[in-house]
Amino acid sequence: MVTSGLQHVAAMYAGVVAVPLVIGAAAGLGPGDTTLLMAASLFTAGIATLLQTLGVWRIGARLPFVNGVSFGGVAAMTAIIAAEGGASGLPVIFGAVIVAGLLAFAVSGWFCKLVRFFPPVVTGSVITLIGLSLMPVAFGWIADGETGADGAPASHIGLAAVALVITLAVRRYARGFLQSIAILIGLVAGTLVAVPLGMADFSGLGEADLVGFPTPFHFGAPQFSVPAIVSMCVVMLVIMTESTADMIALGRIVDKPVDEKVIAAGLRADALGSAVAPVFNGFAASAFAQNVGLVAMSRVRSRFVVAVGGGILVLLGLCPVAAALVSAVPLPVLGGVGVVLFGTIAVSGVQTLVQAGLEHGENALIVAVTLGVGLAPEMAHGFYGQFPDSATIILDSGISTGCILAVLLNLVFNHLRSRQDGATPTPPVGAPTEPGVTAPAAAHLH
Numbered sequence: 001m002v003t004s005g006l007q008h009v010a011a012m013y014a015g016v017v018a019v020p021l022v023i024g025a026a027a028g029l030g031p032g033d034t035t036l037l038m039a040a041s042l043f044t045a046g047i048a049t050l051l052q053t054l055g056v057w058r059i060g061a062r063l064p065f066v067n068g069v070s071f072g073g074v075a076a077m078t079a080i081i082a083a084e085g086g087a088s089g090l091p092v093i094f095g096a097v098i099v100a101g102l103l104a105f106a107v108s109g110w111f112c113k114l115v116r117f118f119p120p121v122v123t124g125s126v127i128t129l130i131g132l133s134l135m136p137v138a139f140g141w142i143a144d145g146e147t148g149a150d151g152a153p154a155s156h157i158g159l160a161a162v163a164l165v166i167t168l169a170v171r172r173y174a175r176g177f178l179q180s181i182a183i184l185i186g187l188v189a190g191t192l193v194a195v196p197l198g199m200a201d202f203s204g205l206g207e208a209d210l211v212g213f214p215t216p217f218h219f220g221a222p223q224f225s226v227p228a229i230v231s232m233c234v235v236m237l238v239i240m241t242e243s244t245a246d247m248i249a250l251g252r253i254v255d256k257p258v259d260e261k262v263i264a265a266g267l268r269a270d271a272l273g274s275a276v277a278p279v280f281n282g283f284a285a286s287a288f289a290q291n292v293g294l295v296a297m298s299r300v301r302s303r304f305v306v307a308v309g310g311g312i313l314v315l316l317g318l319c320p321v322a323a324a325l326v327s328a329v330p331l332p333v334l335g336g337v338g339v340v341l342f343g344t345i346a347v348s349g350v351q352t353l354v355q356a357g358l359e360h361g362e363n364a365l366i367v368a369v370t371l372g373v374g375l376a377p378e379m380a381h382g383f384y385g386q387f388p389d390s391a392t393i394i395l396d397s398g399i400s401t402g403c404i405l406a407v408l409l410n411l412v413f414n415h416l417r418s419r420q421d422g423a424t425p426t427p428p429v430g431a432p433t434e435p436g437v438t439a440p441a442a443a444h445l446h
Contacts, residue, residue, distance in 0.1 A: 001256045001302075001304065001305050001308045002308055002312075003181050003184060004181060004184075004298065004300050004308070004309075005305050005306065005307075005308030005309035005310075005311070005312055006184060006312055007181050007183050007184035007187075007294065007298070007309075008066055008144045008185055008291050008294060008305075008306055008309035008311065009309050009312050009313060009316070009429065010183070010187050010334075011183060011291055011294050011337070011338075011341060012024070012045075012066055012068055012288045012291055013329070013334075016038075016041050016045050016068045016313075017038045017041060017042070017294055018032050018266045019041065019069040019070070019073075019074060019283060020034065020037035020038045020040070020041045020283070021038070021089055022074055023037065023077055023078070023081070023090075023283070024037050024193045026077075026078045026081045026082070027081050027086055027087045027089065028086045028087060028089060029087060031089075032187070033218075033219075035216060036214065036215075036281060037167065037281060038413070039212060039214055039316075039317045039318075039320055040214040040277075040280045040282045040317065041068070041069045041282050041283065041317075042278035042313050042314075042316045042317035043214050043282070043313070043314055043316075043318065044069075044273065044276065044280055044282030044283075044285065044315075044316025044317070045066075045067055045068040045069060045282075045285065045310075045313050046310045046311065046312070046313030046314035046315075046316070046317060047273060047276065047277075047310075048067035048068075048269060048270070048272075048273030048274075048277070048285040048310075048313065049065070049066050049067045049068075049206060049306065049307070049309065049310030049313060050310040050311065050314070051067075051269040051272060051273055051307075052066075052067055052266060052269045052270075052310075053065060053304070053306045053307040053310060053343075054305040054307050054331060054397050055265065055269075055302075058264070058268060059265060059268045059269050059272055060265055060266065060268070060269045061247055061258075061263070061265050061266030062262075062265070062303060063247065063250050063251065063258075063262070063270065063271040063303055064254065064291075064300075064301060064302065064303045064305065064306040064311075065246075065250060065266065065287060065291075065293050065306065066249065066287070066288045066291035066306055066309065067269070067273055067285045067287060067288065068286070068288045069265070069268065069282065069284070069285065069286075070235070070239050070242075070283070070284050070285065070286035071206045071284045072281060072283050073097075073235040073239075074233065075401065076231045076232060076234070076235050077089075077283070079231070080092055080093050080096070080228050080231065081093070081227075085446055086106055087219060090219040090220070090281075091217075091219055091220040091221060091222050091223045092222075092223045092224075092225050092226065092228050093278075093283070094217070094219070094222045094223075094278035094281070095222030095223045095224040095225070095227065095228070095278070096224070096228035096229045096231065096232040097223055097274055097275070097277065097283060097284050098234045098275050098278050099224065099229045099230055099232070099233075099285070100229065100232040100235065100236040100274065101236065101271050101272065101274035101275030101276075101277075101284065102271070102275050103233060103236070104233075104236040104237075104239075104240060104267070104270070104271035104274065105268055105271035105272055105275065108240075108264050108267035108271055109264050110259075110262075111240055111244075111267060112244075112260045112263040112264035112267060113215075113260055114244070114407070117407045117410060117411065117415075118244070118245075118248055119356070119410065119414070120352050120353065120355040120356040120357075120368040121353070121356035121357070121358075121362070121363045121366050121367065121406075121410060121414075122366075122403075122406040122407055122410050123245065123249065123252075123349075123350050123352055123356050123372040124350070124352035124353035124354075124355070124356050125250075125349070125352075125353070125366065125367045125371065125402065125406045126245040126349070126366070126370070126399065126402060126403045126406055127245065127248075127249040127345060127346075127348055127349030127352055128346050128349030128350055128352075128353065128367075128371065129349070129370060129371055129374040129375070129398065129402045129403075130242075130245065130246070130249070130289045130292075130345050130346075130349070131289075131293070131342050131343060131344070131345030131346025131347070131348070131349060132342075132346050132371070132375060132378075133143040133374065133375065133378055133399055134289060134338075134341075134342040134345065135339070135342050135343070135346075135378075135399050136378050137216075137338065137342070137353050138335045138336075138338030138339050138341075138342055139152075139335060140335070141160075141331040141332065141334045141338055142156050142157060142160040142331070142335035142336065143156060143335075143336030144156055144330070144331040144332055144335075149311070151217065152314065155197065155199065156199075156235075156332040157332075159190060159193065159194055159197070159199060159332040159333060160190075160192055160332045160333065160335050160336030160339075161192030161336060161428065162189075162336070163184070163186045163187065163189065163193075163332075163333040163336030163337055164336040164337065164339060164340065165323045166185065166186045166189045166190065166441030167182050167183060167185070167213065167336070168182075168340070168362070170182040170185045170186065171297075180201075181298070183294060183297070183298065183337050183340070185342070186294075186333075186336070186337045187329055187333055187334065187337060190330070190332075190333030190336060190337075191281055191328065191329050191330060191333055194222055194332075194333060197259055197431050199217060199330050200328055200329075200330055201328060201330075201333070202268065202325075202328050203438070209320045209321065210319065210320075210321050211318060211319060211320075211323075211334055212318065212319070212320050213318060214280040214281055214282075214317065215238070215281070216279050216280060216281075217279065217281070219281060221276060221437065232284070235269070235284060236284065238400040239274075239284060239285075239286040240270065240271075240401050241266050241399075241400050241403050241404065242286055242287060242289075242403070243266060243267060243270050243286055243287045244267070245264055245401075245403050246287035246289055247262065247263055247266050247287070248263075249289075249292055249345070249348060249349070249352075250292050250295065252348070252352060253292065253295055253301070253348060254295065254298045254301040257298065264359040266352050270285055270286060270287070273285035287398075289342075289345060291306075292345055292348075293340075293342060293343075293344040293345040293348070294341055294344075296344045296345070296348050297340060297341065297344045308408070353367060362414065363413075365409075365413070366406060366409045366410055366413060370402045370405055370406040370409065371402070371406065372404025373398075373401060373402060373405055374398040374399065374401055374403075374405070375398055376398065376401075377395070377396050377398045377401075378398055384396055410413070
């Protein structure tokens with residue numbers, strides 16, 4: 001359980017610390033305060049993950065669901081920092097996240113009812129889009145910010161290839177437990193290979209403290225600005241949309257029907273985790289899609305394994321030395337195994353699309369337009385640069401744009417037309433159908 005949980009932490013670590021690094025740089029923070037933001041993000045990600053996996057009352061999806069700091073809020077938060085002037089914008093961000101999290105918690109029971117508009121043609125399109133949209137992240141890790149006119153350094157590509165080959169070899173030739181932790185073995189082996197090449201940096205170990213608790217409201221009491229609150233509320237809607245799609249994808253992977261009750265509980269955990277995070281200098285929490293791919297690849301479906309991962313995240317947040325040790329994994333190594341993780345998500349989406357009846361031209365059209373529009377921000381960076389900041393918060397998130405578009409197209413081509421023609425619409429995922437038949441099974445039969 002510990003090694004499998006650590007594998008989840010290793011797969012998500014770079015994504016968790018990336019947001020505080022970006023925000024710290026935008027706010028002009030020094031190394032100490034930036035490290036504090038990183039530790040806070042790890043700590044609050046662990047709390048949110050424990051909420052999701054173990055559950056309290058009606059909070060938590062009780063799935064192997066990993067939560068962490070959402071990339072969706074980066075654009076909004078940097079805009080707030082620019083408007084407020086440096087670090088003075090952090091209390092404004094924290095106040096806006098608290099309000100947005102509480103409002104999201106209040107509407108989770110209503111938002112989950114949208115699940116009836118997520119049949120296989122929608123979920124398959126969105127899951128495929130999630131995997132494809134994350135691929136540039138993996139290649140960005142491989143380049144490690146050094147992509148120039150000549151491309152990524154050959155040494156980075158070679159190190160990523162070593163990690164990838166080791167991961168595949170373990171997956172192919174190992175058996176039992178070793179096979180299930182192929183990702184972790186690939187990360188460790190890749191890091192060991194990087195040491196003699198001078199590509200692994202352990203200097204952070206000597207500078208980090210052994211124990212350090214995130215100081216509540218370290219940057220000052222939260223401030224409540226209406227424009228900032230509106231902006232973060234839009235971000236929370238984006239987060240809820242992405243989490244809904246991820247929960248449905250994870251439910252299919254672990255063979256557990258995800259209905260409105262499960263989604264509402266999962267969204268409450270997202271919202272509560274987001275509302276509590278600013279107290280410890282953290283940011284809005286959302287599902288981590290790369291860990292959905294890890295569940296699919298490792299076939300370790302226990303939510304308690306992921307709960308152990310959540311506990312490890314809490315400890316990393318309380319122990320800067322341990323956090324520094326995990327951060328020593330070179331980004332090219334992480335990118336090499338990320339190709340496997342993110343590709344697995346895309347394949348899971350393709351498997352779902354097999355059930356979507358693509359022989360019907362309308363469904364094929366829904367998939368084509370969803371993928372085309374959803375990939376626009378990744379294929380053409382700055383594509384929506386001429387739009388207002390409030391619009392780019394949604395448009396620059398291809399996953400959210402694609403999800404909204406897929407739902408609308410499905411409504412137009414299937415639900416509305418079916419009512420006009422008097423036909424029966426496609427059974428929605430998570431809705432009751434025939435007695436004794438679960439919704440995913442009914443969708444497959446359809």
